[in-house]
Amino acid sequence: MMALFHEVGCFWIAYVLFFYTPCASSRQILYSVTEEVSPGTFVGNLAKDLNLKVDDLESRMLRIVSGSTKKHFDVNIKTGALYVLETIDREVLCPNNNACTESLEAILNNPLNVYSIEVKILDINDNEPAFSVKSQNIRISEHTLPGAKFVLLGAEDPDVGSNSVSTYKLSNNPFFSLEVNAEADSAPIPELVLQKALDREKQAELRLILTALDGGKPHRSGTTNISITILDANDNAPVFGKQLFKAQVLENAAVGTVILQLNATDPDEGINGEIIYTFKQGQKVIADKFALNSDTGEISVAGILDYEDANAYEIFVEARDRGQSPLASHCKVLVEVLDLNDNAPDIKLSSLLDNLREDAKKGTVIAFITVQDKDGGKNGKVRCFVSQNSPFELESTQGKYYTLVLNGALDREENALYNVSITATDEGVPPLSSTAVLTVHISDVNDNAPRFPESSINVHVSENSPAGALIASVSAQDIDSGENAQITYSPLSKSNMPLSSAVSINAVTGEIYSMQSFNFEEIKTFQFQVQATDSGVPPLSSNVTVNVFILDENDNSPVFLPPYSEPGSVNTENIPYSAEAGYFVAKVRAVDADSGYNALLSYHITEPKGTNLFRIGTSTGEIRTKRRMSDNDLKTHPLIITVSDNGEPSLSTTMGIEVVVVENLDSLQPSLRQVPVKEDNFSNLNLYLLIAIVSVSVIFLLSLITLIAAKCYRTDSGFSRSSIPVVTTHPDGSWSYSKSTQQYDVCFSSDTLKSDVVVFPSQFPPADAELISINEGDTFNRTQTLPSTTKVRHFRSGVGN
16 A cells, blocks of 8 residues: 555656746745655755756755754755655644645755745545544434435544545445435535334334445545434424524634524424524534534634634534424534734744854845744735844845845944844734844954054153163054954164164064163164054054154263363463453363253362462353452462363363463463453353353253143144253354244343353254354343244354354
C-alpha cells in the first residue's frame, strides 16, 4: 500500500506551476507531495524551476523559511533539490480542512530575492471511517407507515475527498433499507427507510449492522450496531419547517447569547405532541461550544468562539415528542462565525547585518521582515512603516514581506546605534498594531583626523636647564573609536637647528623633552611642529606648532669696551690742574651678553674708597671731578672701576684707570675739553635716573603679573602675547627695546650734557623694529605714542656714535 502512495506522490511531484507577479525578484511555485512519505523524498528542483545556477546557491545562502511550527521541508544548497525533512501527517497539519497547503519562502542574498512556494499536501487513505458510538438506538412505533425515514448517526473519516466516507451499507433484513443523502457541502447522511409495516407482537426488536465505506483504494470501512425498538401508539413525529437552518454569530459573542430558536410542530395531542430538542449523539465539539434548550429549541453560545480556529459549525438537532412511543425528526443548523479584528499583526525580524559601516551606501539591505495577521478580510490586511527621524525605510518585496534598507547618511560619532521601531497596523475597525524594535549597530570608519585644542603653543625654557627635562606636553583628541582613535606623535622640523639634537617626543604620551642644555646667547627661540597621526587605514593626521623661547639666565659677567679692555694696556687719563668741579675725565663702557635686567649695568669707584676728588655716573660710566684741585692733592690718582649687572646673583668686572694731573692745558686734546656742569644739575640728573629706574621696575612687575594672568585665563594666546621682556645692551653703551603701542613720558632739560636713555620693554623686539634716536641736548618734554616696532636709542656725542 505504501508503494502505491509513493507512486501517487511521485506523480504529483512532477506538477510545477510558475506564475509572474508585479513585485521585482518574486515568483510563486506550486509543488505537490503526498502525506506520510519518507523523509528525504524529492519534492522539486528549485535551482531549475527558479532558473538559478547551482553554483550560486551556496554563495547566495539559499534557505527555506516556513510559517509552520515544524519544519517539514528543506533544500539541498549543493543541488537545489527541495525534499521532505520530516514525515507529514495531513490530518494533523490541516484538521477539518479539505485543502491542505504549506507556504514556504525561498530566500537568496546578494542580491536579496524572495520566492513563494506553495506545497500542496495530498491526502492518502490512511484513516478508516469510525462511528462515535458503538450502538445506535432507534425507537419506532408499530403504526409507522412504510416509507418512513430515520436518520442515523454517520461515521467520521479525517481523510478528505474520495478518501473520506462515500457510502454506507446495511445488513440484510426484511424491514428496512438504507438511503444515503449526499449534499454537495456536507458529508453523506445515512437514513433507514421502512419498507413494510412493523408488527411488535411478532418482533419487538431488530438488530442491524451499519457499515461506512470510504472512497479510497482499497476501501476502508467501519461499523456500528443499530438497535431498533418497536413502539406502540404515537403515529406522528415532530416536523421542522425546513431541513437546513443558517445563523451568524460574532466570534466575541458572550456565553448565553441566543443564536437561533428552532420550532418543530407535532399534530399529536397531549404528551405525544410535546417536543423535546436534543443534539444528535457524537457531536462533542458542538456540545462544548453551544447549548440547546430542550423545551424551547433555543440554541445559544456555551463556550468561547474563535474565527481563527473555526469559521463555521454544523449542528444536527433532533426533535422528539413525549409520547409513549416517541417520534422524532431531524434538521441541520449551519452557524457561521463572523470575524472580528481581535488579532494584532505579528512581526518577525531576520537581521542580515550584525554591524553596519558608517560609510554604507544608500540602499544597503539591513533586515528581512515578515508580517502576518490571523484575521481575515480587511482585518487581515496590514500596512507596515518604520519610525521617523531615522535613516532607514521599508521596501515591500511581496505581500507580507518587507526589507529594511538604508536611506540616508550615517555618522557613528553622532549615533553609534539605532533602535529602529517597525510598526504594523491592520485595516480593522478599530485598527490593531504591533511594534518590533531592531537594534542596528554602526561600526566606525576612520573619517576624523586627530585635533589639537590649539594651532600653536608657546614653551619657555630656562637656559642652562639640564638635558632630558620635560619642557611641554601636547595632546590631541580623535572622536573615532578603536584603532582609528589610537594616536602617535612625531616631530616635524621647521627650525634652523637639527631638531633631533634639540628635543625628543614620546610617541605615545606626547611629552616633549629637551635633548641639550640651551644657551640664550646662542639661540633665543626656535620652532617645530608635532604631528598627531591615528592608526586608521588610511591614517589621518594634524599638526600643532610649538614655539620654544629660551629664558635668559645671568651667566655672563660684564665686559669693558675698548680702549679700556685691551689686555696688558695701561689705562691713563690726563686732566689739567685748573679743572673745575664736574670736569669730564673719561667714560668707561661695558657690555653684558645677557639681556633684560641681567644686562642692566651700574658703575662704581671701588678704590680708593671714599675718594672726594672723583665720582662716576652709576648708569653712564662717566668719571668727573667733584671739586677743584688743591696743592695737597696727589698728581697721580689710581682708580679701580667696578661694573656690575642687575642679575641674581649679580656678576661684576673691575678695571683700573690712572688719572694724571698736568699743568699745561695745551697738552690736552681739544676734544676732551668739556664745559663744566653745575653740581646741582648733576644731582638732578641722578634723581631723574633713579625715579625712571624705579618706575620702569614697577611697570615691568605689573606687566609680568598681567602676562601670567593672561596665560592662565586665555587659551588662545598668540606668539607675541607670551614673549619675554628684553633689554638689549649695545656695544656703544645704549639700549634698544620694542613694545606694543603704549605712551611714554621722556624729558630732557636743555642743559643735560651726557646721558643715556634706557627703557625697559615687556616683549621681544620684532625683526623689523623701527629705530629712532634721541641725541644729546634734545628736549623731549611731550607724551608720544610709540608703535610696536619702535626702538629707542640715546646717542652720546663725542664717542663715535
